[in-house]
Amino acid sequence: MGEANWYTIALIIFPLLLLFFKLFTSKQETYKNLPPSPPGLPILGHLHLLKEPLYQTLQGFSDKYGPIIFLRFGPRKVIIVNSPLAVEECFTKNDIIFANRPRSPIGKHLTYDYTTITAASYGDLWRNLRRITTLEIFSNARLERTSGIRGEEVKFWLNQLTKNCGDGGYSKVDLKNKFFGLSFNVTTMMIMGKRFYGEDVSDVEEAKLFQNLMREHFELAQISHPSDIFPILLWVDFFGIEKKLVASAEKMDKFLQHLVDERRRISASKQTRTLIDNLLSWQETEPEFYTNNIINGIIMILLLAGTETSSTTMEWAMSLLLNHPDVMKKVRAEIDAHVEQDRIINEQDLPKLNYLSNVINEALRLYAPVPLLLPHEASEDCTVGGYDVPRGTMLMVNALAIHRDPKLWENPTMFMPERFEGDGAEDGYRLIPFGSGRRGCPGASLAKKMVGLALGALIQSFEWERVDENEVDMAESSGITMPKLKPLEAMCKPRLSMSTPCLV
Secondary structure (H helix, E strand, C coil), X not given: CCHHHHHHHHHHHHHHHHHHHHHHHHHHHHCCCCCCCCCCECCCECHXXXXXXXXXXXXXXXXXXXXXXXXXXXXXXXXXXXCHHHHHHHHCCCCCCCCECCCCHHHHHHCCCCCCCCCCCCCHHHHHHHHXXXXXXXXXXXXXXXXXXXXXXXXXXXXXXXXXXXXXXXXXXXXXXXXXXXXXXXXXXXXXXXXXXXXXXCCHHHHHHHHHHHHHHHHHHHCCCHHHHCCCHHHHCCCCHHHHHHHHHHHHHHHHHHHHHHHHHHHHHCCCCCHHHHHHHHHHHCCCCCCHHHHHHHHHHXXXXXXXXXXXXXXXXXXXXXXXXXXXXXXXXXXXXXXXXXXXXXXXXXXXXXXXXXXXXXXXXXXXXXXECXXXXXXXXXXXXXXXXXXXXXXXXXXXXHHCCCCCCCCCCCCCHHHHCCCCCCCCCCCCCCCCHHHCCCCHHHHHHHHHHHHHHHHHHEEEECCCCCCCCCCECCCCCCCECCCCEEEEXXXXXXXXXXXX
């Protein structure tokens, strides 16, 4: 694009940005008691102060200005909270007010026009979606019915690991990919009765296509783009981002519809009912609600939300255990004491494994799968901590700052699973890895079961060592789910006390 064209575009857009800034900031004068705020700039607000990792930047603001602060991301008003009392106020007294999600031009394309449970506005649609996920997918009764699927997938996964060990000596394992493959297969087996990772894939080309589509969707869901703050930038789509979003959404929808239609054709001959089978039966009785978009949206969100967060938590937890072999030894002793050595750990064993549960809680505390909870938006004026919060303000909860707050936790940066031994460490709002209130994650119970089952099976079935004498690098990368900067690799070999038949 020529210099003259850029100059013309600048002449058009800059006055419009000034107008937006004037419109969005004119009402702030009527709110006399906004939370404290760092100095900002016209138009940009505090955007120029934001650096990765974002949770650390926001923590720095809070250290200086207090646990409730007010920011502007361009024209968007934002409050950041990082104290349990403020979080409790947001998700109890003001829970309905903060039950909405902020909208963005980018989010629109990845959520079937805001009709998924993560993006829908608070109202009848969201309540129906929440009912479906809470009662029909994540209820205790449903989880019991699908526990066999998760158990079989873990056994299949362990068999693959055993084969990788070759002659029985130590072998290097890419645990990041192994954890992701397990999480993805468990989710797709529950949804549609098919695997897409590993050696037992029925259609390799289909699996590769699905893997690529999901990877593309993960990447698009993680990015931040100026048009989220300044929607005017999408009018001309300078960066081509909207074209990418539209293309990705269309490809994903086409593929998901293919999977649904495939399941529709074969479900009559299958004894094991999957989530798609249930959704299709409900579509027959309530076609006006269970549209193809609603069904595909449910499937997509379960894959996006369930796979990445669970596998990332497994990776962080295993990294911590490798750096603390004494803790891993204690977990193994607990498993050996409560689980017969002629079988693999199952979900029914998990309630007896208190120390393993403590390890998972401590991993979630130190490395929350979503360090900044998904944002909320105030549907009307309210107060938090005595401060005015204008209607339309975005709420961001810095969960990781709360989890590592030295005023709340003794030695907050240390890995100490023992802190969860019967002292009420999970009480209140000190530990909120899955959010809280109406918008809290409905799949928290399943996530903990899956992480416990995977970690328990690895520790029970294999001996583990670091790849060298150095500790596992615990540096964090940027992203919604805070992945490790350096993917986890480790050395493993089958335990002599575990016979191979028990893995079959």
